[in-house]
Amino acid sequence: MSEAKLDFLDRSRAFWNPGKTQDWQDMGIDLVIDRREGYYLYDMDGHRLIDLHLNGGTYNLGHRNPELVQALKAGSERFDMGNHHFPALARTALAEALAACAPSPDMRYTAYGSGGGEAIDIALKTARHATQKRKIVSIIKAYHGHTGLAVKTGDDRFSKLFLSEDTEGEFAQVPFNDLNAMEDALRGRDVAAVIMETIPATYGFPMPMEGYLPGVKQLCERYDALYIADEVQTGLMRCGEMWGCTKYGIEPDIMVTGKGIGGGIYPIACVLISERCGGWLKEDGFGHISTGGGAELGCIVAMKVLEMVQRPEVRTMVKYVSDYMRAGLEQIMAAYPDFFAGIRQHGVVMGLEFNHEQGAKPVMKHLYDNGVWAIFSTLDPRVLQFKPGLLMTQADCEEVLRRVEIGVGLARDEVMGSSRHSYRKSA
Amino acid sequence: MIMEPQVRTLVDIADTPAALAGQADIVLERARWAAEVFRRFDHTLTMSIVDAVAKAAHETAGRYADWAVEETGFGVAAHKKIKNELTAHPLVDFYRDQDFVNPRVDEARKMVEIPRPAGVILALAPSTNPIATINYKILIGLMTRNAIVISPHPAARECSVDAAQLLSKAAQEAGAPDGVVQIIEHPTIPLVEEFMRSEKTSVTLATGGSAMVRSAYSSSNPAIGVGPGNAPAFVDDTADIDKAATRIIESKSFDNSALCTNESVLIALESIDKRLCQALRQNGAYICDADDVDRLRRYLFHERGFNVETIGRDAVWIAKECGIRVPENVKVLIAPITQIGVEEPLSREKLCPVLAYHVVRSRSQAISQARAVLRIAGAGHSAAIHTTDESAAMAFAGAVEAYRVVVNAPCTQGAAGFSTALAPTFTVGTGYFGRSSIGENIGPQHLVHWTRLAYNSSPDEAFGSYHGVSVNLAGPLPTAPADGVPGSTVPAVRASFNASSAESLADTSREELRKMIAEELRSILRN
Numbered sequence: 001m002s003e004a005k006l007d008f009l010d011r012s013r014a015f016w017n018p019g020k021t022q023d024w025q026d027m028g029i030d031l032v033i034d035r036r037e038g039y040y041l042y043d044m045d046g047h048r049l050i051d052l053h054l055n056g057g058t059y060n061l062g063h064r065n066p067e068l069v070q071a072l073k074a075g076s077e078r079f080d081m082g083n084h085h086f087p088a089l090a091r092t093a094l095a096e097a098l099a100a101c102a103p104s105p106d107m108r109y110t111a112y113g114s115g116g117g118e119a120i121d122i123a124l125k126t127a128r129h130a131t132q133k134r135k136i137v138s139i140i141k142a143y144h145g146h147t148g149l150a151v152k153t154g155d156d157r158f159s160k161l162f163l164s165e166d167t168e169g170e171f172a173q174v175p176f177n178d179l180n181a182m183e184d185a186l187r188g189r190d191v192a193a194v195i196m197e198t199i200p201a202t203y204g205f206p207m208p209m210e211g212y213l214p215g216v217k218q219l220c221e222r223y224d225a226l227y228i229a230d231e232v233q234t235g236l237m238r239c240g241e242m243w244g245c246t247k248y249g250i251e252p253d254i255m256v257t258g259k260g261i262g263g264g265i266y267p268i269a270c271v272l273i274s275e276r277c278g279g280w281l282k283e284d285g286f287g288h289i290s291t292g293g294g295a296e297l298g299c300i301v302a303m304k305v306l307e308m309v310q311r312p313e314v315r316t317m318v319k320y321v322s323d324y325m326r327a328g329l330e331q332i333m334a335a336y337p338d339f340f341a342g343i344r345q346h347g348v349v350m351g352l353e354f355n356h357e358q359g360a361k362p363v364m365k366h367l368y369d370n371g372v373w374a375i376f377s378t379l380d381p382r383v384l385q386f387k388p389g390l391l392m393t394q395a396d397c398e399e400v401l402r403r404v405e406i407g408v409g410l411a412r413d414e415v416m417g418s419s420r421h422s423y424r425k426s427a
Numbered sequence: 428m429i430m431e432p433q434v435r436t437l438v439d440i441a442d443t444p445a446a447l448a449g450q451a452d453i454v455l456e457r458a459r460w461a462a463e464v465f466r467r468f469d470h471t472l473t474m475s476i477v478d479a480v481a482k483a484a485h486e487t488a489g490r491y492a493d494w495a496v497e498e499t500g501f502g503v504a505a506h507k508k509i510k511n512e513l514t515a516h517p518l519v520d521f522y523r524d525q526d527f528v529n530p531r532v533d534e535a536r537k538m539v540e541i542p543r544p545a546g547v548i549l550a551l552a553p554s555t556n557p558i559a560t561i562n563y564k565i566l567i568g569l570m571t572r573n574a575i576v577i578s579p580h581p582a583a584r585e586c587s588v589d590a591a592q593l594l595s596k597a598a599q600e601a602g603a604p605d606g607v608v609q610i611i612e613h614p615t616i617p618l619v620e621e622f623m624r625s626e627k628t629s630v631t632l633a634t635g636g637s638a639m640v641r642s643a644y645s646s647s648n649p650a651i652g653v654g655p656g657n658a659p660a661f662v663d664d665t666a667d668i669d670k671a672a673t674r675i676i677e678s679k680s681f682d683n684s685a686l687c688t689n690e691s692v693l694i695a696l697e698s699i700d701k702r703l704c705q706a707l708r709q710n711g712a713y714i715c716d717a718d719d720v721d722r723l724r725r726y727l728f729h730e731r732g733f734n735v736e737t738i739g740r741d742a743v744w745i746a747k748e749c750g751i752r753v754p755e756n757v758k759v760l761i762a763p764i765t766q767i768g769v770e771e772p773l774s775r776e777k778l779c780p781v782l783a784y785h786v787v788r789s790r791s792q793a794i795s796q797a798r799a800v801l802r803i804a805g806a807g808h809s810a811a812i813h814t815t816d817e818s819a820a821m822a823f824a825g826a827v828e829a830y831r832v833v834v835n836a837p838c839t840q841g842a843a844g845f846s847t848a849l850a851p852t853f854t855v856g857t858g859y860f861g862r863s864s865i866g867e868n869i870g871p872q873h874l875v876h877w878t879r880l881a882y883n884s885s886p887d888e889a890f891g892s893y894h895g896v897s898v899n900l901a902g903p904l905p906t907a908p909a910d911g912v913p914g915s916t917v918p919a920v921r922a923s924f925n926a927s928s929a930e931s932l933a934d935t936s937r938e939e940l941r942k943m944i945a946e947e948l949r950s951i952l953r954n
């Protein structure tokens with residue numbers, strides 16, 4: 001490690017976040033991202049990494065995608081964040097573009113947040129207003145963000161720390177893929193909404209069983225609850241279609257998109273709201289206010305993102321990337337069957353399962369040493385999140401597989417052989 | 428009232444370099460993926476795709492011929508149909524016995540040669556032969572397991588886009604990887620230049636205007652470009668004059684000379700001048716007088732160059748436009764000229780049924796005048812001779828700077844390989860004379876290179892036994908599962924491509940195809 005980096009890390013501990021800065025050092029990941037381009041990240045010491053983390057799809061189209069940078073630059077010749085109180089050209093234009101590709105024909109309105117968590121809060125508030133009920137059901141180990149309401153839907157590790165866990169019994173959590181538990185939670189008809197990540201990301205992408213999501217939707221209908229689809233990680237073609245929920249036959253009442261919608265270049269998140277849930281927008285349109293939410297420059301970028309991901313070429317690319325990665329990973333799995341235990345996959349949303357309760361951490365570390373950046377699942381460290389970009393080139397996919405084969409081999413030796421390191425500490 | 432959402436562009440960046448590069452990149456990367464999968468295909472599957480595409484091209488030959496004439500205003504629909512048909516099954520059959528997929532084992536030289544497809548071919552198509560060129564480039568690309576991106580000529584954009592999409596669909600239905608054939612739907616010069624310059628383009632196959640061809644060569648990528656034609660055709664005194672006249676008129680009127688292989692300047696020996704003119708007239712030529720020639724010259728050549736309005740127009744139309752009265756059945760206008768060179772515009776290329784006519788005193792003068800014609804334009808392209816004297820043919824062919832000299836045949840069809848044994852082509856290599864990389868008719872062999880395993884030639888080192896040893900031809904990629912989506916959770920069918928069933932399928936369809944081809948050839952010959 002360079003002197004410059006050591007010095008920088010001290011500053012990071014001193015001024016930014018001592019715990020987080022140190023945890024990465026403890027895990028052997030001394031990454032300080034400097035330059036970035038396409039699907040490559042360059043550490044401040046020059047080490048190149050192929051990015052398979054993409055911040056959950058934020059960099060779907062690559063880092064600093066030239067078309068998005070151009071859209072932002074050109075947009076700034078005319079727009080800025082805009083005034084959030086007034087009808088605004090870019091905000092309405094993006095809302096129309098979203099309505100035109102929404103997963104359900106009666107989704108009309110878009111409300112804006114500046115990030116995913118805020119949008120989730122808007123979605124939950126919208127559901128509460130529409131149903132005049134308070135209770136929210138989510139999945140155990142779901143992850144919807146860390147804002148006021150969103151954090152209560154997730155793992156209590158993040159809410160208790162801040163004394164922000166639910167104390168009123170308004171937030172219930174049920175196990176994933178368990179329709180009986182879901183029905184039990186809804187039976188009382190006191191639930192405003194079920195919020196579902198189409199595929200729970202931070203939980204390591206466990207895949208919905210056949211019929212599970214449609215079953216949840218049916219239960220919602222039966223017990224007068226709304227279905228909120230969190231498409232923050234599964235939308236924007238990552239499952240091979242515009243929205244992952246569509247692949248499972250779901251027409252949600254409310255949908256949230258974030259991360260990738262801002263192209264990694266201007267933060268924005270959107271809540272798509274069906275006509276029947278949008279009552280507050282008429283009753284009191286000033287009901288939710290956010291200065292940064294739906295900033296017009298973000299809208300300009302997001303419109304370009306929507307245009308780009310809907311190009312017919314993208315659909316083919318996603319299929320090639322997912323088929324090719326799958327074929328290559330299966331070969332690697334066959335080489336290390338005692339360690340590399342499974343692949344969860346829907347399109348370019350992938351989770352690699354390892355046969356050890358913290359198995360994804362040494363894999364992450366060895367991939368890092370071998371030029372690939374993929375992160376373990378915070379809420380299930382057996383699983384490595386493996387998230388190739390929509391536009392990955394064949395050459396880069398081949399590079400990734402070559403490096404993964406080496407990294408998995410080394411991790412396996414470390415875990416299954418005489419393990420010297422301990423990865424028990426969680427991030 | 429319920430309003431429908433509209434998708435609008437508030438900030439338009441479409442013309443910026445970033446947008447152009449982005450557009451090119453995504454099409455080319457899709458092509459690269461397709462090429463990567465395609466190179467795993469075996470010979471049987473490859474040829475069944477090729478045959479399916481040829482069939483689609485054949486079946487739509489007439490429709491696209493009409494459409495091309497209507498859209499561009501060039502050429503003769505019936506002739507375009509023939510060209511479209513020739514670039515379907517007969518083109519494939521010409522190469523059927525050549526294998527661009529399996530390795531070749533050469534025991535004598537102790538070598539194995541493994542075919543390696545180029546990858547992504549950027550294929551420019553001209554307005555004069557839009558569909559035939561598209562058929563031809565797609566098929567030679569598919570025979571060699573390459574992905575093809577077509578850049579259509581803006582003047583023939585609509586028919587080209589439709590045709591390429593149809594062939595793309597046919598390829599995919601026959602099992603080709605998605606994106607193996609694509610077309611740039613809205614080509615502009617800056618966009619096409621972006622495609623030509625991208626690292627993802629393996630080679631540009633440039634047929635069309637000189638500017639585009641030069642641009643392809645300066646793109647920094649490999650290119651196979653061809654120069655313009657301007658074929659001199661020499662009628663020697665030993666020629667069968669009647670046959671020569673028939674062939675020349677047949678050639679010059681074919682698709683109204685929209686092919687670059689058409690005769691441009693007819694050179695005749697003094698001794699047969701009268702007889703030849705007589706015979707030409709009998710075959711449908713109108714011989715212009717000095718005043719007519721003047722009108723033609725002024726009409727066909729502007730200060731900026733050739734009047735593109737006249738490309739592929741028929742002789743009567745052209746005559747009317749410049750005020751020459753001709754009978755309605757005239758097929759070719761013959762314009763006698765006394766000079767060849769910079770001072771005579773009519774000695775330049777004319778993509779219309781106007782044939783310059785120049786009388787010489789001797790064979791040696793014929794040769795020097797023919798060389799002069801090709802100095803003006805058309806270097807490395809085509810020439811023709813009508814003779815029964817081999818030494819005249821050799822002297823002529825050895826002197827003119829053309830890489831194909833057609834003997835006793837219509838030059839239009841002959842040089843493009845349709846009435847000679849030359850390879851059928853719509854890209855006529857103009858070689859070093861014509862500032863091009865290849866001097867023969869372009870074919871699939873130019874789209875594949877070979878990796879050579881070369882053994883130690885010492886007798887001590889034995890050559891290996893390579894029969895039955897193959898490279899990875901695993902076929903299409905299996906589809907990855909979409910977990911939890913009904914019907915897809917089951918681990919995708921991992922069974923590799925079933926070669927034997929495909930073989931028998933291809934066998935039956937091949938038999939049918941042979942019948943169709945024979946039938947089609949008969950009908951072309953009858954016409």
Ligand SMILES: Cc1ncc(COP(=O)(O)O)c(C=O)c1O
Nearest residue numbers: 115116117143144145197232233
């Ligand atoms: C599925 C999902 N929803 C919501 C969020 C919250 O988004 P943000 O971090 O932008 O607040 C995340 C972030 O990781 C997420 O993965």
